[in-house]
Amino acid sequence: MGRSDHRLGSQLPVTPPTLADVAERAGVSRQTVSNAVNNPDLLRPDTLERVRQTIAELGYSPNRAARNLRTRTSSLIGLRFTPVQEGTANATMDRFVHSLVEASEEAGYHVLLFPADDDDPISGYDNLISSTAVDAFVVTDTYLGNPQATWLSRQRAPFVAFGRPWDDDVARHVWVDVDGAAGTRLATQHLIDRGHTRIAWIGWRKDSPIGEDRRAGWLSTMHANGLPTTGLASRVEDVVHSGAEAAAVLLDESRPTAFVCASDTLAMGVLHTLWIRQLAPGRDVAVVGFDDSQVAQVYPVGLTSVRQPLEDVAVEIVRTLRALLSHQQVETRGVLLEPTLTIRQSS
Amino acid sequence: MGRSDHRLGSQLPVTPPTLADVAERAGVSRQTVSNAVNNPDLLRPDTLERVRQTIAELGYSPNRAARNLRTRTSSLIGLRFTPVQEGTANATMDRFVHSLVEASEEAGYHVLLFPADDDDPISGYDNLISSTAVDAFVVTDTYLGNPQATWLSRQRAPFVAFGRPWDDDVARHVWVDVDGAAGTRLATQHLIDRGHTRIAWIGWRKDSPIGEDRRAGWLSTMHANGLPTTGLASRVEDVVHSGAEAAAVLLDESRPTAFVCASDTLAMGVLHTLWIRQLAPGRDVAVVGFDDSQVAQVYPVGLTSVRQPLEDVAVEIVRTLRALLSHQQVETRGVLLEPTLTIRQSS
DNA sequence: GCGCCCGGTTGGATCGATCAAGGGGGCGAC
DNA sequence: GTCGCCCCCTTGATCGATCCAACCGGGCGC
Numbered sequence: 001m002g003r004s005d006h007r008l009g010s011q012l013p014v015t016p017p018t019l020a021d022v023a024e025r026a027g028v029s030r031q032t033v034s035n036a037v038n039n040p041d042l043l044r045p046d047t048l049e050r051v052r053q054t055i056a057e058l059g060y061s062p063n064r065a066a067r068n069l070r071t072r073t074s075s076l077i078g079l080r081f082t083p084v085q086e087g088t089a090n091a092t093m094d095r096f097v098h099s100l101v102e103a104s105e106e107a108g109y110h111v112l113l114f115p116a117d118d119d120d121p122i123s124g125y126d127n128l129i130s131s132t133a134v135d136a137f138v139v140t141d142t143y144l145g146n147p148q149a150t151w152l153s154r155q156r157a158p159f160v161a162f163g164r165p166w167d168d169d170v171a172r173h174v175w176v177d178v179d180g181a182a183g184t185r186l187a188t189q190h191l192i193d194r195g196h197t198r199i200a201w202i203g204w205r206k207d208s209p210i211g212e213d214r215r216a217g218w219l220s221t222m223h224a225n226g227l228p229t230t231g232l233a234s235r236v237e238d239v240v241h242s243g244a245e246a247a248a249v250l251l252d253e254s255r256p257t258a259f260v261c262a263s264d265t266l267a268m269g270v271l272h273t274l275w276i277r278q279l280a281p282g283r284d285v286a287v288v289g290f291d292d293s294q295v296a297q298v299y300p301v302g303l304t305s306v307r308q309p310l311e312d313v314a315v316e317i318v319r320t321l322r323a324l325l326s327h328q329q330v331e332t333r334g335v336l337l338e339p340t341l342t343i344r345q346s347s
Numbered sequence: 348m349g350r351s352d353h354r355l356g357s358q359l360p361v362t363p364p365t366l367a368d369v370a371e372r373a374g375v376s377r378q379t380v381s382n383a384v385n386n387p388d389l390l391r392p393d394t395l396e397r398v399r400q401t402i403a404e405l406g407y408s409p410n411r412a413a414r415n416l417r418t419r420t421s422s423l424i425g426l427r428f429t430p431v432q433e434g435t436a437n438a439t440m441d442r443f444v445h446s447l448v449e450a451s452e453e454a455g456y457h458v459l460l461f462p463a464d465d466d467d468p469i470s471g472y473d474n475l476i477s478s479t480a481v482d483a484f485v486v487t488d489t490y491l492g493n494p495q496a497t498w499l500s501r502q503r504a505p506f507v508a509f510g511r512p513w514d515d516d517v518a519r520h521v522w523v524d525v526d527g528a529a530g531t532r533l534a535t536q537h538l539i540d541r542g543h544t545r546i547a548w549i550g551w552r553k554d555s556p557i558g559e560d561r562r563a564g565w566l567s568t569m570h571a572n573g574l575p576t577t578g579l580a581s582r583v584e585d586v587v588h589s590g591a592e593a594a595a596v597l598l599d600e601s602r603p604t605a606f607v608c609a610s611d612t613l614a615m616g617v618l619h620t621l622w623i624r625q626l627a628p629g630r631d632v633a634v635v636g637f638d639d640s641q642v643a644q645v646y647p648v649g650l651t652s653v654r655q656p657l658e659d660v661a662v663e664i665v666r667t668l669r670a671l672l673s674h675q676q677v678e679t680r681g682v683l684l685e686p687t688l689t690i691r692q693s694s
Numbered sequence: 695g696c697g698c699c700c701g702g703t704t705g706g707a708t709c710g711a712t713c714a715a716g717g718g719g720g721c722g723a724c
Numbered sequence: 725g726t727c728g729c730c731c732c733c734t735t736g737a738t739c740g741a742t743c744c745a746a747c748c749g750g751g752c753g754c
Contacts, residue, residue, distance in 0.1 A: 016477055018710055029734045034712060044732065061477035065415035066710030069739050074412065076459070081448050084441065089645050094431065094441040101428050101460045110480075112423070113448045113458045130363055130408035133457075240645050265645060272647030295642050298436050298587050298612060300619030365740055376703050381742060391701060413740035416709045 017058040026054040037062060077104055077321065078134035080124055080148075081113040082141065088238060089264040089295040092308065093140065096162065099314035100138060107318050109135070122151050129157045136321050138162060142175070143208075149173055158324045160317045164334065166209035174324065176316045176335045180210060180290075183306035183339035184217030184260055187288040190304075190341055191258045192225055196286060200256035201233040202246045202266050211235070214262050214290065232256055236266070243269020251277070257285055258347070264289035264296045267303055271346070286347040302344030309337050364405040373401035384409060424451055424668065425481035427471055427495075428460040429488065435585060436611040436642040439655065440487065443509065446661035447485060454665050456482070469498050476504045483668050485509060489522070490555075496520055505671045507664045511681065513556035521671065523663045523682045527557055527637075530653035530686035531564030531607055534635040537651075537688055538605045539572055543633060547603035548580040549593045549613050558582070561609050561637065579603055583613070590616020598624070604632055605694070611636035611643045614650055618693070633694040649691030656684050 023030045028051060035042045036051040043051070054060075068074045079100065082093060101111050112134055114124045125148065128134045135158065139148050142163035152159045153173050161175040191199050201218045204211030215233070222229045231254040236242035243266035250256055251273065261267040267289030271281055279285050281301045289296050292307035316335050370377045375398060382389045383398040390398070401407075415421045426447065431438060448458050459481055461471045472495065475481045482505065486495050489510035499506045500520050508522040531548075538546050548565045551558030562580070569576045578601045583589035590613035597603055598620065608614040614636030618628055626632050628648045636643050639654035663682050670677050 016479060019712095020710080030711075031713090031735080032733060035733085038712085042732075047732080059477060061474065063416070063710050064478045064480040065412050065419075065421065066739090067712080068412035069410070069416050069741090070710080070712045072412075072739080081445060083445050084641070086641075087644050089641055091438060091441065091641060094438065097441075097444075097460070098428060098430050102462045105462045111460045113444070113460060115449045115452045127408065130406055131411045132363060133411040240647070244647075268645045268647060275647055293641070294431070294433075294436055294438060295645055297434050298615045298642055299646070300587070300591075300615060300622055366742090367740080377741085378704085378743090379702065382702090385742080389701075394701080409742095410740050413709090414742075416711090416740085417742045419709075 016063070017060045018063065019060075022051070022054050022058055022060050025058065026051045072132065073135050073325075074133060075109050076112045076134040077109050077318075078112050078114060078125070078128050078137045080116055080121075080137075080140065082116045087240070089268060089289075089293040090238075090291065091293055092291055092310070096140070096310045096314065099311045100317065103311075103314040103318040107322055109318070109321075121146070121148055125152060125157070129155060135325055136160070138317055138321075142166070143210075158321070160320045160324070162313060162317060163210075172333075174320055174333055176313050176320065176337070178308045178313060178339050179336045180214040180339075181217030181220070183290065183308070183341075184214045184262075185221045186217075186339065186341045187260045187290075187304075187306055188218050188221035189225075190343065191260065191286055191288065191347060192221070192227070194258075194286065194347065196258040197227055198232065198254065198256045199227065199258040199260060200247075200250045200254065201229075201260055201262075202243055202250070202270065203233070203235050203262035204238055205235050211262050218260050238263055238265055240265055240269045240272065243267065244272045245269070247273040251285075259285070259287045261287070261289050264291050264293040264303065264305055267305070267346075268295060268299070271299070271301070271303070281346040288341075288347055292342045296342070296344070299346075301346050304344045304347040305342050307340050307342045309339060312337050363410070364407045365410065366407075369398070369401050369405055369407050372405065373398045419479065420482050420672075421480060422456050423459045423481040424456050424665075425459050425461060425472070425475050425484045427463055427468075427484075427487065429463045434587070436615060436636075436640040437585075437638065438640055439638055439657070443487070443657045443661065446658045447664065450658075450661040450665040454669055456665070456668075468493070468495055472499060472504070476502060482672055483507070485664055485668075489513070490557075505668070507667045507671070509660060509664060510557075519680075521667055521677055521680060523660050523667065523684070525655045525660060525686050526683045527561040527686075528564030528567070530637060530655070530688075531561045531609075532568045533564075533686065533688045534607045534637075534651075534653055535565050535568035536572075537690065538607065538633055538635065538694060539568070539574070541605075541633065541694065543605040544574055545579065545601065545603045546574065546605040546607060547594075547597045547601065548576075548607050548609075549590055549597070549617065550580070550582050550609035551585055552582050558609050565607050585610055585612055587612055587616045587619065590614065591619045592616070594620040598632075606632070606634045608634070608636050611638050611640045611650060611652055614652070614693075615642060615646070618646070618648070618650070628693045635688075635694055639689050643689070643691070646693075648693050651691045651694040652689050653686050654689045655686050659684050 019030045019033050022033045033051055036048055040048055104111050117123050137159035139159050139161045142149055142161050142165055149161055164175055164177045201215055203215045219229060234246040234250060236246050247270040259270045267287050270287050274281050274285055281287055289303050289305040292305040296303035296305040366377050366380050370380045380398055383395055387395055451458050464470050484506035486506050486508045489496055489508050489512055496508055508520055511522055511524045548562055550562045581593040581597060583593045594617040606617045614634050617634050621628050621632055628634055636650050636652040639652040643650035643652040
């Protein structure tokens with residue numbers, strides 16, 4: 001089944017060589033070439049070498065579609081790519097995607113992005129799973145009442161969540177998450193070690209379990225060190241000016257010397273208030289943010305911030321995914337990773 | 348060829364329905380179902396309706412792999428995902444990816460990400476193209492001497508570049524780009540309108556054609572308004588402290604009242620110097636950045652910045668890609684889009 | 695009466711890799 | 725000598741959608 005005829009005198013797009021082309025050229029059967037690629041152990045060394053050489057000469061690479069059809073796999077991991085929120089410093093998603101792409105590559109997977117359809121959060125998943133376009137999903141927004149995880153479980157679609165199923169006790173899916181409380185514990189202890197005793201908290205509204213988790217880290221560390229917390233906590237929207245307002249109120253009413261914030265966005269608000277009041281971040285008042293965003297990195301003073309180990313999260317997720325897909329029993333239902341603290345001049 | 352037997356009493360993963368299943372259930376032939384999906388015009392309205400209903404009932408969706416194999420397409424667009432540079436404000440790539448994902452979806456494409464292998468920038472492309480895993484690429488870093496575009500052209504692989512082929516006069520590929528000079532022209536004129544006459548430029552080193560383009564916008568606008576430029580320009584590395592140093596030197600030597608910067612990163616450096624010198628951004632000295640990054644958005648004062656129309660870029664790229672893939676002759680070799688200026692308190 | 699269009703049906707081939715079964719040759723054991 | 729077995733490789737069928745060619749009977753125009 002030589003293909004040279006297709007190529008002769010053609011301005012046509014070049015047809016890549018197939019398994020059969022390699023087989024013919026190397027003087028073996030298709031299956032042998034297939035084995036050379038997928039089960040090299042089955043070949044005699046000299047045959048293997050000959051086939052490999054031919055593969056290299058022809059620049060052969062197995063056709064993805066054909067392989068996918070036969071094996072009923074795609075080597076693709078689906079990820080719903082949610083838009084960045086403008087006006088905030090939150091870009092965790094973006095950094096995570098980078099890590100996931102790299103971790104996936106090492107496991108032989110590629111990442112397929114699909115957009116978020118706010119009207120119907122399920123449709124994107126449904127399309128991909130019912131057309132067997134992806135092998136599995138990585139689900140990122142496991143917030144309250146998000147139907148994705150439940151729906152995917154019911155569909156028996158393999159997936160791993162980045163984020164705990166906070167509210168849902170019966171959720172039986174596998175997840176990887178970062179211990180937010182441990183992060184704020186680090187931050188708070190760091191400030192205590194620096195001699196601060198009046199350390200305030202600015203976090204998100206109560207309906208955010210992630211926010212409450214981070215808050216708990218601050219609270220427990222304060223209590224463990226016998227430090228006061230009354231009048232030192234505030235819960236606001238995750239936007240800069242809310243952070244600024246909260247900081248102003250707290251400074252007036254409770255005179256904190258340090259702030260731990262649930263996000264870099266809020267921390268920027270605090271810095272704004274300090275700037276207005278001519279207070280020097282790090283010297284007069286310490287500030288710690290959360291996420292180690294680009295904002296924290298390039299802000300002139302340098303914002304100390306809790307850094308999520310997204311690279312590790314991605315590696316762990318891919319590892320779990322592989323176990324799921326190879327139908328191994330996954331031993332652990334959840335993995336919790338420890339964040340670190342990136343210390344800069346603001347503390 | 349009913350599949351109900353596969354489903355009965357199964358703990359097995361559910362096998363999705365196939366074309367034949369739909370055909371049998373709807374009492375038509377496979378070909379008709381295929382036509383209902385791909386060429387609805389060929390069916391009588393009532394037949395079409397019946398088939399569509401059956402498709403909906405069964406939740407049928409054509410198997411991607413089978414379709415890909417037969418049609419030799421994948422509906423996938425490959426994008427090499429380069430890591431964010433930590434310590435800078437540059438996240439253009441991330442915002443662009445979001446836009447591209449959305450624009451692609453509307454055209455029936457999905458975006459496949461693959462990581463950058465610094466040792467061999469070609470290998471990632473080669474793997475995907477030779478295994479016919481993607482239909483086309485979007486290439487983002489068309490900087491000096493980047494071999495990707497040339498290589499892809501030679502391979503006859505369809506692709507559209509985000510970025511002009513600056514150095515390469517013989518490059519024959521299609522591209523979409525943002526007019527950087529127009530952006531800095533906007534910024535400079537904005538400052539002139541505000542009454543500034545001594546407007547400084549802080550840009551990148553001379554070997555960056557993008558940087559030189561942006562610089563040209565500042566230069567031409569200054570000249571057009573009969574304003575001086577000597578001693579008012581600086582070329583540095585794209586990091587915060589370089590921007591800060593450059594600003595300090597310029598302030599000492601040339602007393603500018605405004606700065607136009609090639610990036611938000613450099614603008615942050617300028618703001619840092621202003622802060623040290625107790626100068627108020629926007630009141631004492633105006634600053635304009637480039638990219639409208641999250642940093643510009645959440646920085647307490649609010650950084651005026653040139654915003655690239657990445658949504659439009661993505662739409663234009665996808666449009667061009669579709670033309671390329673449908674073997675239409677693409678009329679325009681390049682498209683240049685106009686940025687806008689997001690004005691905040693720093694100016 | 696011939697040819698053609700319409701809205702389908704039918705059988706088969708096709709895409710390229712993989713799976714399951716089988717086969718020839720060599721070797722050791724009986 | 726031959727039986728069985730393993731090794732290495734070949735062969736035919738398969739995955740599911742699509743494409744192709746041929747064909748159907750009724751209606752229409754010439």
